[in-house]
Amino acid sequence: QVHLVESGGGVVQPGRSLRLSCAASGFNFNNYAMHWVRQAPGKGLEWVTLIWHDGTYKYYADSVKGRFTISKDSSKNTLYLQMNSLRAEDTAVYYCARAFCSSTNCGADYWGQGTLVTVSS
Amino acid sequence: DIQMTQSPSSLSASVGDRVTITCRASQDLGNYLAWYQQKPGKVPNLLIFAASALQLGVPSRFSGSGSGTDFTLTINSLQAEDVATYYCQKYNSAPLTFGGGTKVEIK
Numbered sequence: 176q177v178h179l180v181e182s183g184g185g186v187v188q189p190g191r192s193l194r195l196s197c198a199a200s201g202f203n204f205n206n207y208a209m210h211w212v213r214q215a216p217g218k219g220l221e222w223v224t225l226i227w228h229d230g231t232y233k234y235y236a237d238s239v240k241g242r243f244t245i246s247k248d249s250s251k252n253t254l255y256l257q258m259n260s261l262r263a264e265d266t267a268v269y270y271c272a273r274a275f276c277s278s279t280n281c282g283a284d285y286w287g288q289g290t291l292v293t294v295s296s
Numbered sequence: 297d298i299q300m301t302q303s304p305s306s307l308s309a310s311v312g313d314r315v316t317i318t319c320r321a322s323q324d325l326g327n328y329l330a331w332y333q334q335k336p337g338k339v340p341n342l343l344i345f346a347a348s349a350l351q352l353g354v355p356s357r358f359s360g361s362g363s364g365t366d367f368t369l370t371i372n373s374l375q376a377e378d379v380a381t382y383y384c385q386k387y388n389s390a391p392l393t394f395g396g397g398t399k400v401e402i403k
Contacts, residue, residue, distance in 0.1 A: 219381075219395075219396055225390065234392075280328045281392070282387040283330075283385075284351070285342075
């Protein structure tokens with residue numbers, strides 16, 4: 176059974192950094208690309224970033240490019256999101272999601288429960 | 297970047313009704329389009345991938361159609377448990393944009 180558990184959220188001041196983690200189990204983490212998707216309070220879903228199964232390719236939304244970095248540690252079955260220079264508009268629930276891919280085209284089939292990040296002074 | 301436009305933004309229908317939600321892309325996506333359901337306070341759930349393929353475990357009253365720029369999610373015989381917000385997502389290339397969502401309520 177696929178299980179994804181995010182952690183690391185909390186309240187952080189603007190301009191500071193935070194690292195989110197997503198512990199994966201129930202599938203071969205080495206073989207899957209992974210996403211981060213966020214949802215601001217009362218708003219819709221916003222795709223944030225995707226990492227290839229082997230980490231060779233990474234893609235980012237323009238809103239986070241240059242500030243956020245996705246990575247995965249297959250030895251720990253863990254996905255990470257390093258978030259720097261945080262802004263108030265980054266306040267959201269952050270979900271990690273397993274990717275299903277057809278060639279290089281990847282949607283999201285299993286989602287974690289999410290972790291809330293609040294950027295506020 | 298490709299823009300994704302969902303309509304309507306909300307709808308109210310009766311139990312047993314047929315409900316249709318549309319998603320329009322500003323450029324050709326082929327069939328790289330997914331639909332997700334997010335019930336209130338819950339995590340998004342994949343319903344449809346490749347525009348028309350039903351994800352395992354999803355009730356057969358849900359169906360998807362379309363290709364290129366115009367896509368449709370249909371709920372045949374709406375049930376009370378289908379109250380949710382529905383999102384389309386393009387996944388042909390980054391950015392993997394979601395539509396704005398359609399909130400479905402029971403009349």
